[in-house]
Amino acid sequence: MPDLSVRLDGRVVRCTVECAGEEFLVHAEGVTHRLCLSVVEPGVFRVQVAGRPRLIRVARDGDRWFLHIDGQTIESQIVPLDDAPVRPAHPVQDDLAAPMPGGVTQVLVRAGDAVRTGQALVIIEAMKMEHVIRAPRDGRIHLVHVRPGDQVEAGAAVAELSPKGQPSDEPG
Amino acid sequence: MRKVLIANRGEVAVRIIRACRELGLVAVAVYSEVDRDAPHVRLADEAVPIGPAEPQESYLHVGRLIGAARTVGADAVHPGYGFLSESAAFADAVREASLVFVGPPAEVIARLGDKIEARRLMERTGIPVVPGWNGIGATDRALMQAAAGIGTPLLVKAAGGGGGRGMRLVERLDDLPGALAAARREARAAFGSSDLYLERYLPDVRHIEIQVLADQHGTIWDLGERECSVQRRHQKIIEEAPSPFVTPALRARLGEAATGAAAAAGYVNAGSVEFLVDGAERFYFLEVNTRLQVEHPVTEMVAGVDLVKAQLRIAAGDHLEGTPVGTRGHAIECRICAEDPGRDFAPSPGPILALEEPAGPGIRVDSGVRAGWRVPVAYDPLLAKVIAWDRTRAEAIGRMAEALRTYVILGVRTNLDFLQDVLKTATFRQGKTTTRFVERDLAGWQPTIQAEAAAIAACVATWSDGSAPTREGGVHARDVPSPDPWETIGHWRMGTRDA
Numbered sequence: 001m002p003d004l005s006v007r008l009d010g011r012v013v014r015c016t017v018e019c020a021g022e023e024f025l026v027h028a029e030g031v032t033h034r035l036c037l038s039v040v041e042p043g044v045f046r047v048q049v050a051g052r053p054r055l056i057r058v059a060r061d062g063d064r065w066f067l068h069i070d071g072q073t074i075e076s077q078i079v080p081l082d083d084a085p086v087r088p089a090h091p092v093q094d095d096l097a098a099p100m101p102g103g104v105t106q107v108l109v110r111a112g113d114a115v116r117t118g119q120a121l122v123i124i125e126a127m128k129m130e131h132v133i134r135a136p137r138d139g140r141i142h143l144v145h146v147r148p149g150d151q152v153e154a155g156a157a158v159a160e161l162s163p164k165g166q167p168s169d170e171p172g
Numbered sequence: 173m174r175k176v177l178i179a180n181r182g183e184v185a186v187r188i189i190r191a192c193r194e195l196g197l198v199a200v201a202v203y204s205e206v207d208r209d210a211p212h213v214r215l216a217d218e219a220v221p222i223g224p225a226e227p228q229e230s231y232l233h234v235g236r237l238i239g240a241a242r243t244v245g246a247d248a249v250h251p252g253y254g255f256l257s258e259s260a261a262f263a264d265a266v267r268e269a270s271l272v273f274v275g276p277p278a279e280v281i282a283r284l285g286d287k288i289e290a291r292r293l294m295e296r297t298g299i300p301v302v303p304g305w306n307g308i309g310a311t312d313r314a315l316m317q318a319a320a321g322i323g324t325p326l327l328v329k330a331a332g333g334g335g336g337r338g339m340r341l342v343e344r345l346d347d348l349p350g351a352l353a354a355a356r357r358e359a360r361a362a363f364g365s366s367d368l369y370l371e372r373y374l375p376d377v378r379h380i381e382i383q384v385l386a387d388q389h390g391t392i393w394d395l396g397e398r399e400c401s402v403q404r405r406h407q408k409i410i411e412e413a414p415s416p417f418v419t420p421a422l423r424a425r426l427g428e429a430a431t432g433a434a435a436a437a438g439y440v441n442a443g444s445v446e447f448l449v450d451g452a453e454r455f456y457f458l459e460v461n462t463r464l465q466v467e468h469p470v471t472e473m474v475a476g477v478d479l480v481k482a483q484l485r486i487a488a489g490d491h492l493e494g495t496p497v498g499t500r501g502h503a504i505e506c507r508i509c510a511e512d513p514g515r516d517f518a519p520s521p522g523p524i525l526a527l528e529e530p531a532g533p534g535i536r537v538d539s540g541v542r543a544g545w546r547v548p549v550a551y552d553p554l555l556a557k558v559i560a561w562d563r564t565r566a567e568a569i570g571r572m573a574e575a576l577r578t579y580v581i582l583g584v585r586t587n588l589d590f591l592q593d594v595l596k597t598a599t600f601r602q603g604k605t606t607t608r609f610v611e612r613d614l615a616g617w618q619p620t621i622q623a624e625a626a627a628i629a630a631c632v633a634t635w636s637d638g639s640a641p642t643r644e645g646g647v648h649a650r651d652v653p654s655p656d657p658w659e660t661i662g663h664w665r666m667g668t669r670d671a
Contacts (some may be wrong), residue, residue: 002634006626009514011620015630024634026627033627037635043526043653045632049624058632059582059653061526066525067629072575072589076629099518102549127510127519129551132266151549154522 007077014081027077096133096159102126107148109159122146122158125149139163173248173272173488175200177241178216179262180252183540183556185212186465188250189482195216200244202237204230206548213539218244231255233264238269248272248487250480254552257463258285274487276440276462284437284460288331288369294457297436299429301455302448304371312352315458318370319348321592326372327494328355332363336406341373350642368377374456376606377448380415381461382430383471385482386439393428395475396499398444398467401605402594404517409587409610410594411467412504413474416565416603422453435455441485442468466507466557469538471505473561502565504572506591508579509553513590521549523655525583530575534561534568543653547584555586568593578600589619 001082005029006013016027026033036048045056047069057068067074106123109115115135122133122144146152175198178188185201190197201216206225213219223230230236232255240250242472245618249266249426251257254624257275259284265272275281283291286406291306304326305318319326319342320431329352338359340351356366383395399415418426429446437460444465446458456579468479476497486492511517527543539556541547558579560572576592599613 004624004630004633006629006633008621008626008629011621013626013630017630017634026630028627028630031623033624035624035627035631037631039651042651047628047631049628056628057528057580057582058524058588061523061525061583061638061655065629065633066582067625068526068582069622069625069628071583071592071627072619072622073580073586074619074625074629075585076626076633078629078633080271101521104521105433114622126521126549127551129519130516141542142216145466156518166231 002137003081003145006081007079007082008074054104063142083144096136096157096161097125098133098154098156098158099131100124100126101154104146104148104150104152104158105130107146109141109144111141115139115141115161124152124158133158135161137161137163173484174198175244175246176248176250176274176484177202177237177244177246177250178212178250179269179533180250180255180257180550181207181212181229181428181540183553184252184254184466186215187392187538187645188252188480189215191478191484192250195484197480197484198439200246201496202231202239202240204550206546206550211542211543211545214542220244225548227255227550228253232634234259235498236270238265238397240272240586241266245536246271248274248484250274251463253463253466257400258461260285272484272487274441276443277438280438280440281462284312284370284439284462286331287329287333288367290437291457291461293371293436294433297432299433299436299457300455302374302458304369304372308370310369312349313571315347315352315370316345316367316547322370325375327371327373328352329371330355330363330365330369330647331369332359334363334367334647339363342669344579346395359611374448376605378415378417379446379458380426380449380455381444382426383447383465383475383479384430384432384434384439384443384445385477385479385492386443386487387486388440388489389491391491391492391616392431392432392434392439393496394479395471395496397423397426398465400467401607402600402609403607404513404610406481408467409507409509409591410504410600411470412502412565413470414499414502417449419453422449422455426455429455429457433460434489437556440587442479466554467505469507469557469559470503473536473559474501476500483605490568493590500559501563502568503559503561505557505559506572506576507554507587508556508581508591509588510547510555510584511553512585513587519549519553519586521553521582523547524581525653525655527581527582528578528580529556530558530578532571532575534571535559535560537577546655553579555584566601566612569601582653585608590614590617593617635642 018025024035038046059066065076104126105125119135120132124131139161144159146158150159178185179202189199201211201213201219222236229490260278261483263273263278288306292302325453329338340355342351360366366426379400386392398413400411400412444461447455448545449455523546529537536559541555562568
């Protein structure tokens with residue numbers, strides 16, 4: 001009975017999946033969904049939920065899963081809970097991770113700097129657009145992982161922020 | 173003309189290659205290192221490498237493009253849109269190399285590219301321009317005197333302008349000196365010229381552009397208007413023809429002004445004359461785009477003209493024959509971009525793991541990507557365009573909605589869900605969009621995810637991992653497409669996410 005957590009656009013849903021004869025039972029957020037699943041061809045599944053059949057498309061890139069269901073494209077991250085029970089979906093605070101792959105154009109802070117909520121930390125450029133990674137809260141920069149000119153993947157940590165109130169966050 | 177080098181990439185390069193081949197011309201693609209397996213390279217008769225991914229070293233490198241054209245013995249160059257398409261220097265370099273530039277003469281590009289000169293030309297021709305002031309080489313003092321006469325709100329704009337750079341909205345005259353300094357800095361950096369002019373700010377206007385075709389013998393056609401008001405970050409995402417707002421009388425006046433503007437500028441080839449139109453049907457000349465537009469297909473669908481073939485024929489010296497037949501039905505285009513609308517449209521380059529394009533009556537897809545290819549980080553996020561045609565606007569919206577619903581792109585985030593929601597809004601359905609529609613009606617948009625999506629995702633993942641009991645012969649990882657390792661080899665650092 002695999003336990004896993006499904007991360008959908010920032011929302012994390014814990015699921016337990018069990019096989020019951022022809023059906024799968026997925027327990028999630030207090031609701032039990034009955035699903036029938038079969039493979040039509042690679043990347044195409046037939047899914048029946050609540051008696052309604054539909055074809056879905058699926059592709060996978062590492063722990064990122066892409067599903068096309070009823071005209072909607074959904075990206076989900078699957079984290080098996082029995083393998084890594086305490087590991088969060090992202091190794092660092094989301095907002096200090098590169099939101100997209102790209103090139104680092106500017107690093108505006110150094111390790112040890114005190115920063116305020118909203119302060120620009122690192123600037124990444126991709127597809128002719130700049131993206132500013134800002135401090136999600138007041139705190140102190142613990143580590144900076146990138147330099148200008150670096151290429152980063154989506155989700156890569158660019159810096160680490162020590163929470164406010166830690167010993168390193170003394171004023172002055 | 174026998175062999176055409178296409179100095180571009182992506183869907184527009186694919187579009188131009190098709191037109192060349194239909195006319196019996198040999199099509200030559202160019203490509204940067206990251207584009208060596210791109211669809212435009214595979215489709216072309218020949219392909220020439222022109223340098224690394226950085227645009228300045230490849231698609232913006234005049235010397236390498238001319239060198240490539242010489243190497244393959246091309247006799248013409250089509251610039252597409254973006255990159256060097258509106259560079260008078262590039263058009264001139266092509267001509268100096270004894271090649272045909274598929275576009276207007278360099279002098280015309282330069283004349284219309286200087287927004288101050290273009291405004292003055294239109295004023296002399298009797299075409300209304302946005303009220304303002306356009307002295308040549310104006311000092312800050314002269315601009316401040318003129319601003320007092322125009323009143324606020326007003327826009328400070330750059331002569332070399334475009335894309336919102338060097339532009340400032342001024343609400344109070346006290347803010348003008350600061351705005352002038354900032355605009356000059358930005359304009360100098362972006363265009364190499366810090367010349368500025370002033371325009372009265374017109375709120376709640378529509379952007380309407382008229383497509384024109386002009387041959388080398390003085391014939392100019394007006395092919396009707398396009399409505400381009402649905403924009404995000406000052407870039408268009410949905411365009412249509414005809415405009416739901418333009419009446420036959422206004423259409424006739426706009427067409428006359430557009431052909432008048434083209435004639436005054438000595439225009440040759442395909443171009444678009446942009447106007448601002450207010451609620452009282454007053455219109456003002458804004459600028460001329462001296463190239464093929466991204467949204468050209470909506471005009472092609474309603475006017476029954478292949479604009480790219482027309483461009484090539486005009487460049488070869490052919491006459492425009494007959495007369496335009498008017499428009500028929502309604503066409504809508506949606507731009508499909510690799511971006512995440514739920515995160516402020518952040519770009520989303522990456523692998524295309526699965527791709528299924530819509531089809532059916534009245535549906536056209538102009539695409540520059542294929543399954544198994546990696547969308548590079550170095551270029552703009554446009555993947556493809558879907559164009560839907562039908563007899564009425566309402567029916568065209570219905571076709572577009574179904575096309576977007578059946579379009580499958582997995583591996584990168586796209587705006588497909590967002591576009592479907594745009595089509596559902598009352599404002600869009602009623603044809604009442606202005607350039608501020610997205611920020612007003614769709615601010616903070618997030619996808620609505622159905623309750624069972626998480627369950628389906630969990631079930632599929634469990635199944636494909638083999639950790640659940642299998643049935644019907646079992647299912648393995650091969651049932652789910654993953655990136656092909658050969659396609660992903662590049663200068664990318666892989667696996668840094670959990671490092």
